[in-house]
Amino acid sequence: MTRLLETAKTSLSPAEAFAAAGDFENIDQWDPGVVRSVKRTPGEVGVGTVYDLELTYRGRSLDMSYTVTELVKDEKIVLEGKGGVVHAIDVISFEPDGDGTLVTYQADLTLTGIARLFQPLLNGRLGAVGDAAGNGLRSWLRELQAHRA
Secondary structure: OEEEEEEEEEOOOHHHHHHHHOOHHHHHHHOOOEEEEEEOOOOOOOOOOEEEEEEEEOOEEEEEEEEEEEEEOOOEEEEEEEEOOEEEEEEEEEEEEOOEEEEEEEEEEEEOHHHHHHHHHHHHHHHHHHHHHHHHHHHHHHHHHHHHO
16 A cells, blocks of 8 residues: 655635535646546535546556545545556545644555555655645645635
8 A cells, every 4th residue: 555645734714625625526626647527426525425537647547436435524535436456545634723724635545456566666656646646735725725815
């Protein structure tokens, strides 16, 4: 398993940060590895909501399906992703931090099938994916702050 862990501080309230980053349909706005995210389940986001993602990694396309497995409004969302040779558990949490929010994004990635043999070799490359997602999240939250002000 490879764990990606990124944090971002924002002046947005936990409710505002959750409304933006807690909806996985927005992940393509901040994670450069995600080409497209489509919410497949109608209605409000909740346990059981499904998202279809198209990702790109080193020039290759990968389709994944993510399902919300836990949701605590304005505090945390947990999603399980499956696709091809990847199984992922993503957790995005939102903690009050002074006048704003600390957003923590954690993704546990496990390669499956024969690909699992190569996971130790890919840890560094997958870490770079996490760094790019963290940088994108911080930048996107700054943009949202600027539009709110």
